[in-house]
Ligand SMILES: Nc1ncnc2c1ncn2[C@@H]1O[C@H](COP(=O)(O)OP(=O)(O)OP(=O)(O)O)[C@@H](O)[C@H]1O
Ligand SMILES: Nc1ccn([C@H]2C[C@H](O)[C@@H](COP(=O)(O)O)O2)c(=O)n1
């Protein structure tokens with residue numbers, strides 16, 4: 263599978279400077295597939311900033327903002343929050359980070375998310391990591407997570423799986439169709455999964471050099 267890194271340059275043919283677009287990697291996978299866990303390792307090894315759309319939405323939900331109640335009700339129903347809310351939170355986090363390499367975890371969750379991010383930022387992902395994991399294993403991981411998430415219960419988890427199949431998998435298939443998908447078998451020990459992740463990022467770095 264071909265890997266494509268954002269090809270924007272810092273200089274145009276006539277010598278005038280142009281702004282280099284940030285490198286964005288989308289990190290997808292079903293609920294509990296291990297996206298956040300692997301992102302923490304990638305940050306340590308490859309210098310990316312990590313933003314989880316779900317974490318940003320939970321922080322917004324708890325901030326007392328005018329969107330808080332709407333976000334809580336969507337999350338507890340396993341539904342996808344309107345894209346403009348999520349894209350605004352992501353853009354703000356990216357701008358404030360001072361970095362130019364981003365792992366965007368749990369996004370885009372549907373076609374509306376994908377199109378809104380591209381329209382608002384003008385950024386296309388360098389590639390998309392997809393953590394592939396059987397439903398039974400994801401369910402086990404969610405129910406054992408113990409991080410106090412309101413949506414980590416069997417009822418909401420099943421709604422999230424349904425939304426993943428109906429709305430998120432088509433986005434994964436889209437990226438596969440344009441040659442940007444890096445599929446990783448996530449049903450292995452954390453360290454084994456990260457070995458595969460490392461191989462993907464190392465091959466990207468080689469192409470950049
Ligand atoms: N490869 C693995 N093997 C066993 N447990 C794992 C593995 N990867 C992650 N876990 C555990 O499974 C739980 C879910 O992992 P994590 O939070 O990284 O998933 P996620 O994809 O970010 O989920 P969500 O979409 O719900 O945010 C955590 O308790 C984590 O420690
Ligand atoms: N792009 C996104 C990402 C997340 N959400 C909401 C709906 C999810 O069930 C919830 C938790 O996300 P996770 O932490 O599991 O990635 O957050 C959304 O609406 N849009």
Ligand SMILES: [Mg+2]
Nearest residue numbers: 297298314316
């Ligand atoms: Mg997560």
